[in-house]
Amino acid sequence: MDMQILKELTELNGVSGNEEAVRDYIKNRITPYTDGIYVDALGNLIAYKKGKSSNIKVMLSAHMDEVGFMVTGYTDTGLLKFTNIGGVDERILPGKAVLVGKDNIPGVISAKAIHLQEKEKFKRNWKMKNLYIDIGAEKKEEAEKVAPLGEYIAFKSEFQEFGKNCVKAKALDDRVGCAILMEALKETYDFNLYACFTVQEEIGLRGAETAAYTVKPDIALVFEGTTCSDVPETDKHLHSTRLGKGAVITIIDGSSYADKDLVNYIYNIAKDKNIPVQFKETATGGNDAGKIQRTRAGVKVAIISVPCRYIHSPVSLMAKSDFESAMKLAVETLKDMSSNGDNLKKLLKEDK
Amino acid sequence: MEIKSILKELTKENGASGYEHNVSQILANHLRKYCDDVQVDKLGSVIGRKKGSNPSRKILITAHYDEIGLLVTSIDKEGFIRFTKIGGIDPKILLATEVVIHGKNSIPGVIGAKPPHLLSPEDRNKTMGLQDLYIDTGMNYEEITQYVSIGDYITFKPVSLELKSNYFSSKALDNRCSFASMLVALEELKNLKHECDIYFAATVQEEIGLTGGITVSYNIDPDMAIVVDVCHGDMPDVPKEVTFPCGKGPAIAVGPVLNKKFTNKLIDKAKYENIKYQIDVEPGGTGTEAWATQVSRCGIPTVLISIPLRYMHTAVETLNITDLTETGKLIARFAASLTDEDFEKKEEIPAWICKF
Amino acid sequence: MYELLNRLTQTFGVSGNEEPIRELIINEIKDKVDEIKTDALGNLIALKKGNADAQNHKKFMIAAHMDEIGVIATHIDDKGYIRFSNIGGVSPYTSIGQKVEFKNGITGVVSYEQKLDDIKNLKLSKMYIDIGTKSREETEKFVKIGDTACFCGSFVKQGDFAISKAMDNRAGCAVATEVINILSKTGTDNDIYFVFTVQEELGLRGAKTAAYQIMPDYAIAVDVTRTGDTPESHIMEVKLGEGPAIKIKDSSILCHPAVKSLLEAAAKRANIPYQYEILEGGGTDVGAIHTTGGGVPSGAVSIPTRYIHSPTEMISLKDLENAAKLVAEAVR
Known part of the structure; x- marks a missing residue:
């Protein structure tokens, strides 16, 4: 898998409140693939891709900032x-x-x-x-x-290929998510796509709150670099995720309870397409989904993550295969939502 | 404008968070002298609008006007009153404090606890908690329950002191001093032209969850917000990074929560007008309404100006009046200087997003 | 009312998994309200229409959360034991030796690692659920990661007192349902939105999005509160059986004086006993509702409850009935 984009992303600096460099980089790369780009008052980068036929709005979110x-x-x-x-x-x-x-x-x-x-x-x-x-x-x-x-x-930390299957870098949380959103924007979908590169996640999910209000989505998928604690002296049942075991789907964490139907739907796509996938096995932590879910009248959310050991440090470690799995899972999920409109409608059902 | 008498008037009134109604009319009357219209909203925030020459742009200036306080939780058979706190109060400052209970009548009380000579040596070294304290009104159960019941609120007895070198001390300077600085700004604005509509909002319930800041910024939906609050004045033994010398001018905050472009303009304006200022580094929440205004609706560019205040959340909060007047001056000159050019171009907001 | 309360408390509805309890409430109220819907997060919103031409016609929101605390399976070990996390405020000490029941009816026992040196160091991460299986494969036939379970606690009525799991907050749901019954008879001038909210125990989540949709003029939450009438308890002037409590403050809200007076006046008018509640620690749905939009003046009526967040929560049925009367009188 080509790691060039991720390398370039992680070597940019974007501490919360100072995301310009990351935003400019992403903006330049994605502009040809979008039908519109908007930077809001807080600095969120919102890219719009008009749907082919449906009016449903799907929001993708990944935060640009780092600690x-x-x-x-x-x-x-x-x-x-x-x-x-x-x-x-x-x-x-x-x-x-x-x-x-x-x-x-x-x-x-x-x-x-x-x-x-x-x-x-x-x-x-x-x-x-x-x-x-x-x-x-x-x-x-x-x-x-x-x-x-x-x-x-x-x-300061260089992106470096590490061992057989790993990379070491700073800010994998959440440039991995940014890279996935950039890839997702290359396709055109049946529904309206809003890819939100958010700011200030690390100081309290700030950007996602206003981005979601601005987009008013029907459904939101959040992409994250998440904690990975499969390290010595840690009880197995406290391993939040495991390196090399695939993309992570979160059921619940400290900030949100993912929509159960959406979780099942994504899990089944992973199984169908033979994409390695694991559930996050702890219920702590939080991310942009917490704010997005509670925006306006409420939004159904799910979270797909890449396990990162030593997160929030200059030497975060990730397995390339997990990144690839998360990327594939994102692409396949969006493809299925697009080609099987009924699936998407079923997920959005509201009983009147 | 006699700042000291205004400060005395403002801090004398009692308005603990959630119980600001005694103060709201006084503030409204002050604002009416300068504003085109004034309203008190559903939760009690007082909002005055001063129209500008280009009403398509709105600036919101907020300063909360609630104060910390106490709340009656029970009255025992002898008439002693137990209480909890409204907002962040250090129980250690409460012993031997004079308070006023706002029941059917205003009842004076003193805060007492078991005397020191009856305490065991270990207990004498223990820190005081709310559970150790009570209010004594000199009345027995039958008398006190005629006037006071559970849920009545309590504030510090107002005593204001003019100290040397233009220093002033009172309760509730957090954050009525910022309201006073808004009045200074309004006075200044009499002689300044301004393009934008300027909303002066005195907000409620900041001390218990930024309630007024959240709801007022949602209601007004401004193009930018200026939050005025207090920061810690300098004191011995406290790190310099988190305190600000009194008398050296307002502190302008920088950090993720504050909008860079407008903060830089504010700093430039202070320099241009020769107004002394200090830089307040805020890596996180700021502890003020800026945390709420920034993420209201689609996001509001926010700046934060703070007046240095010593002994915050006590009955003897102390400040230098020059800091207050300089803050007012800066707010007015900054707000008046903003024109349509300084904001996001409205035609650049795409149709595919929801600004409503 | 206790027959309804019995069914409400014994129905499954751990936060985020409110489907069964929602079904029950829908069946209970659907013929008595003008509109009913379930929203994106699962809140059940029912409208009882008032008289739009009435003087002072207002929009009220009555919020009762229908979720209950519980546990969620996070890991299954090789021997088939289930490790879990809390959903809402679950005390490890209260959980020892309790039975839990998964949504599909499978029962498990909660216990803790025997090597624990000191019970003071007990944490949920040192505890597990045993469903009597021998291997991971066998457990996975019944329970998967992400499945939730509620605590078991049967319903007992003894004189005026009732004991059960999930009184928090099916007692509030019973009150809201009864208010619908009362208003069906008396009619109402105001539009009243009854919202059975989700995920209150996870941080007042459902109430926030429901309030945004309704934008009410006033809101009243119906929930349980602690009491100060047990041996050597903390000072709190709320007692079981002395009437519903009008909330003054908790850590999520300082109730609006207008709503407090509205409730006091209603209690006096209808001759209903009441007490005042100041809850130190803990919040309720109006904490999220009152900051919605431009602000919603809000208050709450609480049902005094002993042993909250245990499988043996205790209330007075008299308080419950009076709470319903009080709310109905206040909003109508």
Whole structure:
């Protein structure tokens, strides 16, 4: 499978609230395939593809943003103080490379040398409030000039083929979803398609709330990079998903209960087409579906994800085959919805 | 305009979240002096509109006017009153505080607890919880129940103090001081031309869930929103990144929730007008109505301006009045400067999306 | 009313799986309302039309959630044991030794890993459901990942008290149904939308989308609330059998004074005993409804209930009847 698009997507920086680079990239690529493109007040990129005959509206959603940091202050010696945007595990921070601001100024997160740490403190994990970012500035004024208060900071990490079947990258959550939406836009469907590349998912599902209000869909499919906990010392029944076992369908999580008929429908398509598929086996976490489902009069939602180990870190790991399965499942589902209009109508039934 | 007397008038009134009705008419009367029309909506938010020369654009300026408070949950056989809180209150500040219970009459009370010499050494070191506290009105059960019943709300006794160097202290400055800054802005606007319709909204129930912010922004459906609230003033022992020196001007917030384009315009305007300002880095929710306005309907570009305030959510909230007046000035000049050009072109909104 | 309550409480309807309970309610009310529909999320919305020409004609929404708490199968191990997650607020301690019943009627027993060092560390992730099978394959014949089960708790009537699972909130559903009965006799000036909402236990989800469709002038939720009348309980001035409670505040809403007064006036007019409710922790449907659109003045009538979110929730039937009378009097 060609990984070029995903590579390019993950190497762009788009911390929540600062998605321009990702948005511009996607916009340029998809424009030839759409019947209209709209960027809303929050920065959501909404691509429209007119249906051949039906008036039903299907919304696809994937978020463009990733977790990262923001400059909050300086030391007199020109180091940056920072805070997180979105959920970041503090334990992973010391000694990581980052990129600051639009010009991608390189920096490193401080890590006090092992020799300099007191015995008692050595045993404890670092806290973000005690860490700094060093961009090589020597004075506060110098740092202020290139990294003003509120400047965005992203993890630095190259996309890399890993082992036999894996890739390592940052921001797989949720550039995998973005890549799937970009692919889906290449086809034309019977129904109206709205591909929404949303902003600010990581700080509270912000973009999806207004995008769904704007689109007013009948049905929505959310594409995500999801947690994968099939790692040592974890009980089997707490493995949320498993690497290499296929596309993930979510039944329930902390933010939404997927529409049961829609879940069955997608699962059966996977089985029919021999696409590897697994259910998410924990009920925690959340994503854009939570807001979309509760928009206006309510929307039926389902979530298809790619398992990603070490999510929200610069070294997320994913199996290429899972990405391929999720992509296939998306394409086949949309194809079936398009060619078997009755299936779609059945899914939308409302008893009057 | 006598700011101190206006602040005294505004903070003297009692309007805990959900019980703002005592204050709404006073605010409405103030707004009527400047606005073309004023209404109080279903939940109690007070909204004044000042018409501009191009009514196709709407700017919404919001400042919540509810205050934190307490609520009577039970009255025991001796007449002592137990209570819960409305909004975020630190139980540790409550002991020996004077309050007013708003029952059939306004009843003064003091907050008491078991005296220290009766506490065991361990208990003396324990932090105070709401369950340890009660209100004493000096009345017995029969007397107090004539005036007070379960569900009556309670506010701090209003005492306002003029401190040195233009500092002012009172309860409920969070967020009536922002309403006062709106009045400063309205006064300024008398001498400024403005293109957009400007809505000045004093909103309800911010402290218990941004209710007024959610509903007012939905109702007005503006082209952009300016939220005015308070931020933490500087104090010893608190990290500099989350506090702002008093007297150094309003704090302008930057972060994902705030619209970049309008925030930059606001900063440029402050520079141009020589208004001192500070930058408030908000990586997440902001703790203000901006969180609600941003995602109302199809999304509303929002900016946030905050007045530094010390000892937030106590009976002695303290601010520097210059910060308040500078905030008002900045709001007015910024709002007046916005023209049709600054907003999304209406003809560029495609027909295939639902803007209604 | 208790016969209806018996059937309502014993019917399956874990959040997100409200089909059986919805069916039962539809059959109960369909001939007594003017319009009835099920929406995209599964809310049942029934309209009882008023007199559009009446003075002060208003649109009321009465919300009673029909979902109940339960569990969902998340993993089946090699030996056939089912691991599960909670749907809504499920206490691990209350769950020990309970029977659960899946939608298809299969019964299981809830237990926990014996190696657990200290019961204080008990979490749902250390617990499992045993349906008496020997292998994953055998279990999968009956239960699949994603299947939900409710707790078993039979209906018992003893004097004025009734005990059952799912009083939260089939008691509210019984009240709403009874209000429809009363209004069928008395008639009403106002348009009244009865909404049996879904997924309240997962965060007031159904109520939000239902309110958007209706955009009512006023909303009243009917739900259960805790009491402060058991030994050494937290201070709360609500007692079983002392009448329905007019809600003042919970963590989802501070009720609108206009709706509170409306309910007080109705209670006084019809001579119905009532109490005031201030619930610390916990919310109800109006929490989501009151911020809908430009704002909906809202309140709630609560049925005092002991042991909420256990299979032995206890209410007073007198309170239940009075709640129905109170709501009917207030909205009509």
